[in-house]
Amino acid sequence: MVCIFKNVTPLAEHYSKLTFPHVSTKTVQLTSGKIAIKSSNTILLYELCQQFPHGITDQVIQNDMPHLEAQQRAMAINRLLSLGQLDLLRNSSGLLYRMKDAQTASKMKGSDNQEKLVYQVIEDAGNKGIWSRDIRYKSNLPLTEINKILKNLESKKLIKAVKSVAASKKKVYMLYNLQPDRSVTGGAWYSDQDFESEFVEVLNQQCFKFLQSKAEVARDSKQSPMVQRNSSFATSHEVWKYICELGISKVDLSMEDIETILNTLIYDGKVEMTIIAAKEGTVGSVDGQMKLYRGVNPIIQPTGLVKAPCGLCPVFDDCHEGGEISPSNCVYMAEWLDF
Amino acid sequence: MTAQEVRLCGLLLQEHFGEVVERIGTHLLRGGAQNLRTIANETNTPLDLVKKSLCVLVQHGVCDFGSGRRGPGSPVEYRGNCERVLRILRYPRYIYTAKTLYGDTGELIVEEVLQRGHMTMSNTVKTVADRLTHNMEEGRSMEYSEVVSSFSKLVETHFLQRCPPVAETATAAPSATPATHRTPASVTPPTAESNPDCYKLPPVTLTGRGKRRRSSDDGEEPGGVKKAKMDSESCGDEGIYWQVNFERFHQHFRDQAIISAVASKLDQTSSEIVRTMLRMSEVTTTPTAAYTQPLSANEIFRSLPPNYSISRPILDQGGSLTGRSDLHRALANLARATLESVVQERFGSRSARIFRLLLRKRHLEQKQVEDFAMIPAKEAKDMLYTLLSENLVQLQEIPKTPDHAPSRTFYLYTVNQLPTARLLLQHCYKTVANLIERRLFETKENKRLLEKSQRIEAILASLQASGAEPEQLTEVEEMITAPERQQLEALRHHINKLDSTENQVDETIFLLESYIISTKSK
Numbered sequence: 001m002v003c004i005f006k007n008v009t010p011l012a013e014h015y016s017k018l019t020f021p022h023v024s025t026k027t028v029q030l031t032s033g034k035i036a037i038k039s040s041n042t043i044l045l046y047e048l049c050q051q052f053p054h055g056i057t058d059q060v061i062q063n064d065m066p067h068l069e070a071q072q073r074a075m076a077i078n079r080l081l082s083l084g085q086l087d088l089l090r091n092s093s094g095l096l097y098r099m100k101d102a103q104t105a106s107k108m109k110g111s112d113n114q115e116k117l118v119y120q121v122i123e124d125a126g127n128k129g130i131w132s133r134d135i136r137y138k139s140n141l142p143l144t145e146i147n148k149i150l151k152n153l154e155s156k157k158l159i160k161a162v163k164s165v166a167a168s169k170k171k172v173y174m175l176y177n178l179q180p181d182r183s184v185t186g187g188a189w190y191s192d193q194d195f196e197s198e199f200v201e202v203l204n205q206q207c208f209k210f211l212q213s214k215a216e217v218a219r220d221s222k223q224s225p226m227v228q229r230n231s232s233f234a235t236s237h238e239v240w241k242y243i244c245e246l247g248i249s250k251v252d253l254s255m256e257d258i259e260t261i262l263n264t265l266i267y268d269g270k271v272e273m274t275i276i277a278a279k280e281g282t283v284g285s286v287d288g289q290m291k292l293y294r295g296v297n298p299i300i301q302p303t304g305l306v307k308a309p310c311g312l313c314p315v316f317d318d319c320h321e322g323g324e325i326s327p328s329n330c331v332y333m334a335e336w337l338d339f
Numbered sequence: 340m341t342a343q344e345v346r347l348c349g350l351l352l353q354e355h356f357g358e359v360v361e362r363i364g365t366h367l368l369r370g371g372a373q374n375l376r377t378i379a380n381e382t383n384t385p386l387d388l389v390k391k392s393l394c395v396l397v398q399h400g401v402c403d404f405g406s407g408r409r410g411p412g413s414p415v416e417y418r419g420n421c422e423r424v425l426r427i428l429r430y431p432r433y434i435y436t437a438k439t440l441y442g443d444t445g446e447l448i449v450e451e452v453l454q455r456g457h458m459t460m461s462n463t464v465k466t467v468a469d470r471l472t473h474n475m476e477e478g479r480s481m482e483y484s485e486v487v488s489s490f491s492k493l494v495e496t497h498f499l500q501r502c503p504p505v506a507e508t509a510t511a512a513p514s515a516t517p518a519t520h521r522t523p524a525s526v527t528p529p530t531a532e533s534n535p536d537c538y539k540l541p542p543v544t545l546t547g548r549g550k551r552r553r554s555s556d557d558g559e560e561p562g563g564v565k566k567a568k569m570d571s572e573s574c575g576d577e578g579i580y581w582q583v584n585f586e587r588f589h590q591h592f593r594d595q596a597i598i599s600a601v602a603s604k605l606d607q608t609s610s611e612i613v614r615t616m617l618r619m620s621e622v623t624t625t626p627t628a629a630y631t632q633p634l635s636a637n638e639i640f641r642s643l644p645p646n647y648s649i650s651r652p653i654l655d656q657g658g659s660l661t662g663r664s665d666l667h668r669a670l671a672n673l674a675r676a677t678l679e680s681v682v683q684e685r686f687g688s689r690s691a692r693i694f695r696l697l698l699r700k701r702h703l704e705q706k707q708v709e710d711f712a713m714i715p716a717k718e719a720k721d722m723l724y725t726l727l728s729e730n731l732v733q734l735q736e737i738p739k740t741p742d743h744a745p746s747r748t749f750y751l752y753t754v755n756q757l758p759t760a761r762l763l764l765q766h767c768y769k770t771v772a773n774l775i776e777r778r779l780f781e782t783k784e785n786k787r788l789l790e791k792s793q794r795i796e797a798i799l800a801s802l803q804a805s806g807a808e809p810e811q812l813t814e815v816e817e818m819i820t821a822p823e824r825q826q827l828e829a830l831r832h833h834i835n836k837l838d839s840t841e842n843q844v845d846e847t848i849f850l851l852e853s854y855i856i857s858t859k860s861k
Contacts, residue, residue, distance in 0.1 A: 200713045264713045267696040268688065269679065299600040303677045303850070304843035305763070306684035310770035311844075319773065327773040328780040337833045 041065075041076040049086065055098035082113075114141060118149045122159050122173050129162055129172030202248060203261050208270055210234070210242050211295040233274070233292040236262060262293050272296050309336045340421050343768040345369055348424040350775045355427060356395055359384065363392040367402060367419030374414040393417060399456035400582065426585055428771065428845050433588050437498070444489040447471065449498070449583060457502050457580035460490060494538055497587045501538070502580040593853055594618075597669045600676075667857050674760050674854035677847060681763060682731060689714055690722045694731065694754065702735060702751040723752060731759055757858055764851045771844050778837045785830050792827055795819060 048064055049056060061073060077097060080086040086097050121138045122130055136146050150173065153159045161171045211234055218232035240258045243249065265271040274292050305311040309332040310319075319325045327333065345368050353361040366382050367373065373381075379389045396402035396419070403418045430453050438446035447467045452458050464486045471481040493499045594617040602610035675698060683691035692712050697703060700711070709719045726732040737749040782789070798815050819827075 197715055204713075260711075260713065263711065264692065267692045267699070267712060269691075269695055297603045298676065298680075299604050300596075300673065300676045300680065302684055303680045304840075304845065304847040305677075305681055305767055305770060307843045308770050308774060308840045310773050311681065311766070312685050316766070316769075319769075321776055327777040330773075330777070333773075333777055337836060338829075 041072055042079050045073075045076045045080060049080075049097060055096040057096055061097075114139075114145060115149050115152060117141075118146065119153060119158060122153075123175055125172075125174060127174060127178045129174035131170060131172055135173070199249070200261070200264075203243065204264060204268075206243060206246060206248065207239055207258070207261055208265055208295065210239060211265075211271060211293055215295040229294075233294045236291045236293065239293065259291065262291075265293075269298055270295060309333050340368055341765060341768075343765050343772065344421055344425070347428075347768050347772040347775075348421055350772055350779075351424055351427045352401075354775070356392075359388055360392040360395055363389060364396060364401065364419060364424070367396075367417060368421055368424070372405075372408070372416040372418045374416050376414070378417070399423075425768075425848075428841065429849070431842055432592070432845065433583065433585075436588060436591060437493070441489050441492060444471065444486055445493060448486070448490055448493060452499065452581060452583050457582050459577065459580055460487075463581070464490060494581075497538055497584055499581050500584040500587075502582050589849070589853065592849060593666075593670070596673055596850065597666075600669070600673060670850075670854045670857045671756070673850050675756060677850050678731075678756070678759055678763065682726070686722070686725065689718070690726060693719065693722055694726065697732060697752055697754045698756070702753045704749065704751055708752060727752075730762060757855070760851050760854055764848065764855065767844055767848045767851065771841055771848070774837050774841050774844070778834055781830060781833055781837075785826065788823060788826060788830070791823075792819060 044065060045061065048061065052060065058073075065073075077086065080097075081088060088095060088097060117139050118135060118141070121135050125134075132146060132150065135150075136143060139146070141149075150159070154161065157176055159173050160176050161173055163171055214234050215232040218228045221228065221231070236255055236259050239262065240253070240255045243253065243258060262271060262273070266273055271293050273294075275289050276292060277289060309330070310316060313319070313330075313332055315325055319327065319330070321327065345365060348368055349361055349365040352364040356364075362382050362384065363378060366378060370377075370381075375386070375389065375393075378393075379386050382389070384392075393402060397404065401420055401423045403420060404415050405418070406413065406415060408416065433453065434446055434450050437449040441448075444467065447470055448463055451463050451466050464483055467486050468481040468483055471486075475481065490499070594614070597617065598610050598614045601613045679691060679695055679698070682694045689712070693708060693714070696708065696712050700707075703711070705720065705723070708723065709716050712719060714722070723732065727734060731754070733753050733755060735751045735753050736743065737751060738744075739747045739749065795815060795818055799812060802811060802815065
């Protein structure tokens, strides 16, 4: 977060225009003469930060450098912040200052404050990405500025735009090297924003065949009914292994993906599921439970209503005796009767 | 009494009883309770015809009468019973069930009672014996005792019951004490079950054999006249009329449906267990009970048919030690499966997936439906809207803000099982009515052809009986040309198909009706 202290020195802008030599290690090259007058405090602060890579609070700085007054401390911190060496974070007990990663520090050279601001906002959005309008809200910058900055950052290959699956016209921005989150790309079932229905269908059928063959084997074994029933169950882990071994998927599928496929089979009425308690540590158990799946037959045959053409007729509601469409002149019935 | 139901009832009444009865019947069904004068005036039929049709309707239990609304002094009012008319559709199923359970004798008994509405036992036995004798070979005839035994078996298992005694007329009411009679001022007619002797056979012994009916036997022996007189003597059970106990048959159908569902879901053995449990509680549960009586595992094990040798441990594993079937749940599941199958056949397996998903998860947003069902967004949207337009799926709005702004409202899709079942039931009634009308239409279209074939058959039969030569027979047969014969065949095929489909749709009607009734009684 960029913190706007009340006493930000105007020199901050001046410093940011300095070119920094590329630092690969955290050796202090600030001792170059180009740093301005109050560098001693800054350098001390910098070294202190290096000692505590997880961040330091105000308290720590005070303990270490008791001679530093509050205002001087603030100035030094601001300097380091504007130079992009420090990160300002907030935790439960107050503000935290942390060394910024050297790599990222180098990238921001040549960028001005606004760009840094936008960059930080995008970074905070993590791998879900953030929409341009939200960037505008968070940074309070006008739209034209935002667009310019975004274009700039994109050309510098610092951020990238990812099309969202939910709304195909919306673009979210995220850091260049991050993997987009599943909710944005849709996970394994989407490839380039297209839902892969054939892929899902194929997986569907494979899982069903596997469960069905298992049920048949169990039925043919002619043991007592309870044993038969138990052996016709398959855990989600087994199904996952089977699908991975089949190798029909070019994308790696997790167990949760397989479970969503199995759920669709449940909604097709072909499979039923039970949950049993399993010890932690047994293969495939999640939170102390295991899901078992089993192929089933439908409990009734297609019902009587659909054996008549009226049950499937698209103009059922318009059909009246004596009207244009009536049982006496029904074309569907005529065809069906001659069948 | 919806319009569809009334239309179907009208068609059934017309087929079974004729035009006049149909007119009176539909008028009664549409108009509620009416007295004689109103019926006669509004339907423009002469009074005696009205009386006769009312007799027919009462005989078959379609029409009830009770004292009028203005108290015991007002004229009697008649009420039509729509449900009872719809049972007519199910007669073939009843007869078939009786046949599977009790053989030909049972089948004929049930058929006779269904045709006549109410019958005495002696009458039934005689008619059935005669019919059976007629179909047997020469020289053999049916013993009355066999028919009586079938009859008593039917009564024992409650498939037949006595008709309820008729309430006293209004004039006798004041003199009767309320303790002994149901006062006629009460509007509800006594049910069959209220009679404690409902399932008791009358103490008569019928001996004799069935008489073979000869078509050319006009001049009966003088003994025949005497025999006829003897037959019409009272056999001691005058006034005790029997009717078919529809509820019992329905219970039987329901049990069958549950057993076959269990068989396909689990396996054969479990279905046998369930069948035994249901059979043992057949006579002890009332038709509307939610649960069967609890039975211990011992009883179940003892009553299992001996050729199913299942060891005790397996029986124990198969279910709780005191088995109890939840009939409501079973019916709800069957009704749900029916709805799902209709959606599947009509709209495709993907729409069926969405439908089942909504049934399970109750309320879902558009996006969630797509995710769970793994169907592309565009197609899912299309299917949901189709289902919505057919009223199989409903939309529930949940506003986020007090002004129900569409952008700030949740729209959830949901399926309500009970209203959807009612909707489908009405569809079924309309379908059956359509099938019947089509059948009548087809018959009417080919009336000329049918009449011609009937005439030719009659000529053939008379020629054969009087011993004609083969050439004459072939000459007569050739009067029907080949294309006409084909047409006749096609017509016969059509009518059979329509008939059998009516029965199949009736199965759906039965499932849905049982489900709806079981929810009402909760």
